Amino acid sequence: MEKRAAFSDLRLAGALIAPQLLLVFVFFYWPAAQAVYWAFTTQPPFGGSNEWVGFQNFEQIFTDRVYWNSVGVSFLFAGLSTALSVGMALLFALFVDRRLTGYRVHRFIYFWPYAVAAPAVGLAFRFIFAPEAGFVSAVNQWVPGLWNPALDGKDALALIVLANSWKMVAYNFIFFLAALQSIPRPLIEAAAMDGAGVLRRARDIQFPLLAPTFFFLLVINVTESFVDSFGIVDITTGGGPARATDLMVYKIYSDGFKGLDYSMAAAQSIVLMGVVIVLTFIQFRYVERRVHYS
C-alpha cells in the first residue's frame, strides 16, 4: 500500500485541485459536451438557434456512402500504417539490440522523426514525393505515370501511410528497444547455448517476451492514426484525390470548417470518439493480462 497524505480540511483540498479541474473542464469536458449537444441538434440555414433533432444527424451520416468511404479509408490507413511502423520499428530495434555497426548513432537518431510535428512531416513528404520534382519523381522517368498521388488514390493513400509510419517508427522503436534491453541477457545466451541461431532466438525468446509491448504499441498506433493524422493529410493530399484519403478526422474538419455544417461534423466526432474509447478500453482490458516476467 502506498502511503497517502489526507487533508482534514476539504476546502483546502478543493482549492488546490480547482485550477486543474478548471483546465480539464474548459478544454475537455465543455467542448465534448458542446459536441454532443451539436450532434443532437441542427441549425436553421441562417443560424441563430439550435433545434433538437435527436438521432437525425447520425442517421444521415450512417446512410451516407461518402461517410462509409471515409470510415473504410480510416481503417485501411490505420491498419497499413500500424503494420508498417510497428514492423519496421521492431526490425530496427532488433538491429540496434544486436549492436550491429553504428548502433550508438542509430539508437540516437531513430527517435528524431517523432519530434517533428505532423504538418512538417507532411510538408517534407509532399516535397520528396512530388511526382514532377521530388526525389521519387525518378520512377516516373523509368515508368511514366507510375507515381502521381494527385491523380491516383492508391498513390495518395500510400503517401500518407508512409508519412505517418515514418513518424511513428521512432516512437515504436524506443519502446521495442527498451523492451528488448529489459530481457535479461543470460536468457539470450542460454538460447544460444541451446543451439538457437539469431532468428530462432528472436522467434522463440524475444518475440514472446515482447508481446505486452507489441500489444501496447498496436493500440497506441491505431489510436494515433485515427486522431493524429490530420496534419499529414491536410498538407499532403487534402483528403483527395476523389476522397481517396478522406480520413474520418479530416472529414470532420472539412465538413465542419469548410462546409460549415457543425451538426454533421459534431456527430462524426462523436463516432470517432466512440472508436477511440473502444480502443482504449481494449488496451486497458488486455494489457493487464500481460506476460509475467519471472
Add this chain to the structure above:
Amino acid sequence: MADIGIRSVSKSYGRQPVVHGIDLDVRSGEFVVVLGPSGCGKSTLLRMIAGLEEITEGEIAIGGRVVNMLEPRERGCAMVFQNYALYPHMTVAENIGYALKVAGTARDERRRRVREVAATVGLDEFLDRKPGQLSGGQRQRVAMARAMIREPKVFLFDEPLSNLDAKLRVQMRIEIRKLHNRLGVTSVFVTHDQIEAMTLADRLVVMNAGRIEQAGTPEDIYRAPASRFVASFVGSPPMNLIDAVVDEAGGIVIGGVALPVPHRLAAGRKVTAGIRPEDVVLSDGGELRSDVDFVEELGSVRLLHGRLNDVDFVVQVAAADRRATGALAFTVPPKRIHLFDADTGLRIEHDTPVAIAAE
C-alpha cells in the same frame, strides 16, 4: 566427453585487460573449479570457453578442436547460469526440451528424454509449471536438466549456487558432485565460495586479477598455498597472515618473539608468516601471546578472536575447550608455519622437501 586446452588466453574490453594469458588443461572427465574473488576474470574465462565472449588472444581447444571461431552451439558445451536464465514463458518441460526442439528432435523422442532427465533431477511432477511457480532449488534443477539433456561434452557452471539459501546450497552442491560422479562429464565450475570449491573440485584453480595464482588438488592448495593471496582466500576461517623479519639465527621474529622455521633464509629479509587457526597449539609456556576479544561458537569447534602484532589473529580450539576471553599463550610447530615473500607475496619453500602430513 572431452578435454579442454586453454593456451595463453587473454581478454580485454577495449584497452582494459581483464584476463592475462591463462594456460590451463582440463583433462577429460575432470571436475575443475575456478575460484576467485569477484572481478578476477573467472566468469569471463568460462564465457570464453562457452563462446559467449570473444577471445582476444590465445586459443581454446575442446576435444582437440580449436573453438575460437565456433558459435556457442557448435562447441558442445552446456552451461548453467547464475540466475538460471530459464525461459519465463515456457513450461519446465519446454525449458528442458528447448535444445532438442531447436535440434529438430521428433516430439515423442523429445518428450521421452525430457521425462528421463526430469526424473534424474527429481522434477517429474513439475513439468507443466512455469519457472515463476517454482522455488529457487527447483529452478536450479531445471537449469541442470536443461544442460544435461543435450548430453554435452563439457558442463560449464557459472556460480550456479550463489542464489540459493545456505542449506539448499549444501544440498545442491552434493547433488552436483554425485551427478558428476555418475555422468563423468568434463566440468568447469566457477565460484567465489571457497568451501564450494574445496568440496567439489578434482582440481582447484585459484584466480586473482586475471591470472592463475595456483592450480592443484584442493588438498595441495590448502597444504601449500603458492602465494599470500591463495593463503588468505582458501580455508575457513582464513589463514592468519602476520608481517615478520628474519633474524640472525635464520628464524623469524613476530612482534619481538623469535620463532624457529625450517626455511633457510637470509637475515633481515622481510616475510609474511602464515599460520592456520587450527595449527596453533595452546600451551601456557607458549612464546606467543594474544588477548582474546571474543569467542565465535561454531558447535563443532570454537574460534578465539584476538590480536597478534597489531593484526587480527584467530585461533581454532576444540568445542570441549571452554576457554573464554582473556590472555592466551600458544605456540606454533615450526613446520606448520607458511612463509611468503613480503614484496612478491610468493611462497617460500622449505629448503628440504617436508612431508607435512606425516608429522
